[in-house]
Amino acid sequence: MGKITGFLEIDRHDRKYAPVADRLQHYREFVIPLSEKDTRDQAARCMNCGIPYCHGTGSVQPGTPGCPVNNQIPDFNDLVYQDNWEEASRNLHSTNNFPEFTGRICPAPCEASCTLNIDDNPVTIKTIECAIVDRAWDNGWLKPEIAPSTTGKKVAIVGSGPAGLAAAQQLARAGHDVHVYEKFAKAGGLLRYGIPDFKMEKHVIDRRVAQMEAEGVTFHYGVHVGGTSQGNGQTAIDPRELHRQYDAVALTGGAEAGRDLPIPGRDLDGIHFAMDFLPQQNRRVSSEPLGAAAEILAGGKHVVVIGGGDTGSDCIGTSFRQGAKSVTQLEIMPAPPEHEDKGVTWPNWPLKMRTSSSQAEGARREFAVLTQKFSGVDGKVQKLHCVQVNEKFQPVAGTEFELDAQLVLLAMGFVHPVHDGMLKTLGVDLDQRGNVRANLTDYQTSVPNVFSAGDMRRGQSLVVWAIREGRLCARAIDQYLMGSTTLPR
Secondary structure (H helix, E strand, O other), X not given: OOOOOHHHHOOOOXXXXXXXXXXXXXXXXXXXXXXXXXXXXXXXXXXXXXXXXXXXXXXXXXXXXXXXXXXXXXXXXXXXXXXXXXXXXXXXXXXXXXXXXXXXXXXXXXXXXXXXXXXXXXXXXXXXXXHHHHHHHHOOOOOOOOOOOOOOOEEEEEOOOHHHHHHHHHHHHOOOEEEEXXXXXXXXXXXXXXXXXXXXXXXXXXXXXXXXXXXXXXXXXXXXXXXXXXXXXXXEEOHHHHHHHOOEXXXXXXXXXXOOOOOOOOOOEOEEEHHHHHHHHHHHHXXXXXXXXXXXXXXXXXXXXXXXXXXXXXXXXXXXXXXXXXXXXXXXXXXXXXXXXXXXXXXXXXXXXXXXXXXXXXXXXXXXXXXXXXXXXXXXXXXXXXXXXXXXXXXXXXXXEEEEOOEEEEOOOEEEOOOOOHHHHXXXXXXXXXXXXXXXXXXXXXXXXXXXXOHHHHXXXXXXXXHHHHHHHHHHHHHHHHOOXXXXX
């Protein structure tokens, strides 16, 4: 432990944001990194607890405290404090393939479970993690890790989100011939097409993909496994053909079926799923063609976002940057408490009021609201007709109100992976929630040689959980193909 009394002597000091007026003018990241000295000071605050809940319990179940990938947080904090950044990077990468992703977009359950969070002053773990990996890239420490020998086994990964990328990198480093199939033009899944550039610029993904290609991973873009060729630049491939060609197949396609709102007026123009809206802006930023899709733009409009989670927040920030007149976010759940009861919640993730950077850019937030119908003029949406609800989500008489809206974005989450196409063709069993059925021991589906991980298996979740599952799935595949494995969890 570097500085035994650091947590007593040094106050918590985290990264700041650029001013709202400045950051709304562009789509670049706007988080201002700490200086090297400040980062080392923050690392010195780590108490080196006897039971470091931040490190995680080792469980693969959601709701458990700490880091899902079991980052060795006290260790890398101490290494940063001791100015041994390269060893801190090695330590960090021993459990997390992509800390530059989680260091930018993870909600940091590790900080919620930090012992100092009992006093609302947790160590700035996420900031330190991001500083370590960015310094590693800047100094050229992250070289391709090429397997010393090959196994002669071929593995197909379907989907290049964080679960698929983590599985692919681990399997390539074990010496397998790994091929990643992605229906879109570039790798990353929701990292690329869902998360706005102002939260994570896409060169962060590109440099990691380049590393993986140097390690032997082959990416096949514009290939829709289980889809149909419709002249949109995609090539269709039968998943049964992959099953025949490869020794193992991993399904890591994510949960893409969005939760709809089937109420009167839903067919009016101007009502869209968030995941029809967000990818368009990401493609504009990267100069990637939109194809035949009609443009969805918020400029000059009153925008209503239905859904209070991260995706809804991303819609808010994107709408403001496009020039929306106003943005209102509706949440059917009641407003959470401003502060949690530490004696009840710690070290678990607490339910409490949080304000994202996008919400702080000027959004109006309404809680305990149910949208009953949409209305419009000339086939275009103009108003939402809403009502307050009670704790049982039943309408409260006399609380009806209307909201002006020329653009409505549905950001109510995802229900399960898309069933038509790949999953039905392969005939994999689904669980009661409509996700691919695969256990947490070997990640095998009901079809021999076919595995699944990430949101396609567990349902909508965090990027850090997808990385965790991708690593565990790779380990299971290596064990299956070789009879043993040296891949870490």
